[in-house]
Amino acid sequence: MKFQKIPAIKSSEITEQSIFENRRQLIKLAMVSTVGLLVPTPSMAKIYSKIPSGKQSVNLETTDFKDVSNYTNYYEFTTNKQDATHLAKNLKTDPWSVTVEGEVEKKGTFFLEDILKNNALEERIYRFRCVEAWSMVVPWIGFSLADFIKQFKPTSKAKFVEFTTLYDPEIMIGQKTKVLDWPYVEALRMDEAMNPLTFMATGMYDDALPNQNGAPLRLIVPWKYGFKSIKAIVKIRFTEKMPVTAWNKMAKKEYGFFANVNPEVSHPRWSQKRERILGASIFTPKRTTEMFNGYGEQVAGLYSNMDLKTFY
Amino acid sequence: MRRVFWQGLKILVFIISLVPVSLLLYDAFTDQLGANPIETLHFRLGDWALRFLCLGLAITPIKKMTGIKELVRFKRLLGLYAFFYASLHFLVYICLDLSFSMDQLMDEIPKSPYIIVGLITYSLLIPLALTSTKKMQKRLGQKWRRLHRLVYLIAILAVVHYLWLTKIDITEPLIYMGVIGVLLGFRMIKFRGLQ
Structure with missing residues (x-):
């Protein structure tokens, strides 16, 4: 067997360290200046006004924006739900690309800007139920995951779709601690991903997503516990085998792969029968949790021959 | 003069100890408890119960180390404040979190052993609070000392309660465990020394 000799790299060819380290900024600068010459870029806020309401939207009273945006589980930054708000401000979400x-x-890396051009935005008001037994109602803005997936033409071998969050411990300082095995990974079975309810959100409340709520691109699966709805997605991978997901890997008995909202299957350490409504007065009792978070009509069929006590 | 100083200090500590509950009330009336106000109330009251318990337990070791005998005066005060904050923590759970629903309690208890630990911890505090007066101390004599050693068990149970309910980041309960461990360790050495 022959080995090809690797020629030594001439010192003139080596990229200066400072340039290498600032490559993202340089690329961004180059892009911004080029685009700036051609057309004035519309501000992000503009594209989020007058969004039509989607068919799947449920007519519910939405939770206050201040509650939705100041009570987030974003362990990439901190395990404190309030502190995530200011810590996440350090995240640069533009430019952003998804592999x-x-x-x-159709494999490849795509700029979010282009993704947004190819996918018409709509608003969907959904219930959101956290595995920690609290819930809210959020007017998300984004596009259907099914329509998005079709653009990449998955092969017949694609049985699951896996999503990965950005890994950047310098910014996402929570990733320096080992609370989870970073980067955060979540996944859906293909039929779950193709369900019309499954949504990719880039905005909420008539504006772009705040960083702490998963900007610039997150998944929303309204009939599953919130931890399935992964934030700040940089990679989407189609697989034949069931992917290993972050919380499931951390504590298999506590967080299943399916994680469907199910009042009959308790978390090992707390009941899932009821939920605290975010933003409600202190005298409001808990709400009774609904099977599939109230989306049974649309999704129960996906699990018709599965024992949901085993596949929680 | 000395007496006046210690009396004044005691009143000061009494007032300062009311600051956490005042801040909570202030936040409650100005809508600053956040998206999940019951949880905020519940957690902050629990934290303060544990902190006062630690402070109360720290008195004797500090007294031994510094030789300031007057510190003993603060033991009952701090202990009763631990009971005060634990009571509020308990009441928030029963009245606000459960909305007095027995059904809900019955759903939660078998799933959440830390609730049972919390309830046991609180019920153990009650006899200590009831017998905290000087009168009771005199009446019970040696029994009083033995009864009040329960506080060590209470401290351990309180930390177990906290540790058990924590989802994943157990840094804070571990800090309390460390503090209580050191304080208990100090007492153990003392007990040994007496033998």
Whole structure:
């Protein structure tokens, strides 16, 4: 067997360290200046006004924006729900790109800007139920995951779709601690991903997503516990085998792969029968949790021959 | 003069100890308890119960180390404040979190052993609070000392309660465990020394 000799790299070819370290800024600068010459870029806020309401939207009273945006589980920054708000401000969400790989015809890395051009935005008011037994109602803005996935032409081998959050411990300082095995990974079975309810959000409350709520791109699966709805997605991979997901890996008995909202299956350490409504007065009793978070009509069929006590 | 100083200090500590509950009330009336106000009330009251318990337990070791005998006066005060904050913590759970629903309690208890630990911890505090007067201390004599050693068990149970309910980041309960461990360790050495 022959080995090809690797030629030594000439010192003139080596990129200066400072340039290498600032490559993202340089690329961004180059992009911004080029685009700036051609067309004035519309501000992000503009694209989030007058969004039509989607078919899947439920007519519910929404939770106050201040409650939704100041009570987030974003362990990439901190395990404190309030502190995530200011810590997440350090995250740069523009430019942003998403890599698509695995069992799919159209692999590649795509700029979020282009993704937004190809996917018409709509608003969907959904219930959101956290595994910690609290809930809220959020007017998300984004596009259907099914429509998005079709653009990449998954092959017949694609049985699951896996999502990965950005890994950048310098900014996402929570990633310096080992609370979870970073980066955060979540996944759906293909039929779950293709369900019309499954949504990719880039905005909420008529504006772009605040960083702490998962900007610039997050998943929303309203019939599953909130931890399935992964934030700040940088990679989407189509696989044949069931992916290993972050919380499931951390504590298998506490957080299942499916994680469907189910009042009959308790978390090992607390009941899931009821939920605290965020923003409600202190005298409001808990709400009774609904099977599939109230979305049974649309999704129960996905699990018709599965024992949900085993596949929680 | 000395007497006046210690009396004054005691009143000061009494007032300062009311600051946490005043701040909570202030936050409650100005809508600053956040998205989940019951949880905020519940957790902050629990934290303060544990902190006062630690402070109360720290008195004797500090007294031994510094030789300031007057510190003993603060033991009952701090202990009763631990009971005060634990009572509020308990009441928030029963009245606000459960909305007095027995059904809900019955759903939660078998799933959440830390609730049972919390309830046991609180019920153990009650006899200590009831027998905290000088009169009771005299009446019970040696029994009083033995009864009040329960506080060590209470401290351990309180930390177990906290540790058990924590979802994943157990840094804070571990800090309390460390503090209580050191304070208990100090007492153990003292008991040994007496033998």
